[in-house]
Amino acid sequence: MNSLMEVVGSLLVLTLSTLLLPGAYSASITIKNNCPFTIWPGALSGASTAQLSSTGFELASQASQTIDVPEKWSGRFWGRRQCSNANGKFVCGNGDCGSGQVACNGAGGAPPVSLAEFTLSGFGSQDFYDVSLVDGYNLPVSIAPQKGGCQSTICPKDVNTVCPQELALKGSDGGIIGCKSACMALNQPQYCCSGAFNTPDKCPPTNYSKIFKDQCPQAYSYAYDDKTSTFTCPAGGNYVVTFCP
């Protein structure tokens, strides 16, 4: 009788603590900069999800920062490059979010940017994550789930080094700092999976999307590249996003 009361009691405490501590099952995402230069990661929550406590910050080479994310959350991270203050406004050569500040405050990054995308579904469900080059590429990036048995996904190569001239974004020093998607650069329906090409069977890979896929086989190279590019893990675990892994 006594032990039954104890079990009921501890169940009650467990239930109460779950109800009273909304962060009880929240996860964290650590952003790490392995690039040999400073980057300024940006974070954007999906529609109808609150912005995270940090929406943009500076990360020196080899530095990392951990951000708490709600149990149910969707959103994306990207790395901004060549940022500086110009006349009191913070601007980036690539991935700029237009806020004029280091924080992006709910704005996304200007493409081309490599994206680390998440849909965290909440305790007892599945998380989804992917690396996307659908909006172009700027940095190699990986997502490593910290839960055992879950697969990492990585875009390991520097696509900028094989970027065709017509897709290239040049930095202030004249070097290529980003590779635009063919959709963005050429704006044709076969590259954007729009118009007559707006279903998966009508929008196959193109000579341009194949350049991205060859370098980064696990990343989305165009809109309907789902089969090889989406990864899942039981919800509730933490993740590490590494730029220049």
Ligand SMILES: *[C@@H]1O[C@H](CO)[C@@H](O)[C@H](O)[C@H]1NC(C)=O
């Ligand atoms: C891709 O194909 C288009 C159409 O055939 C052609 O104009 C373009 O030069 C090709 N680009 C590359 C990088 O192969």
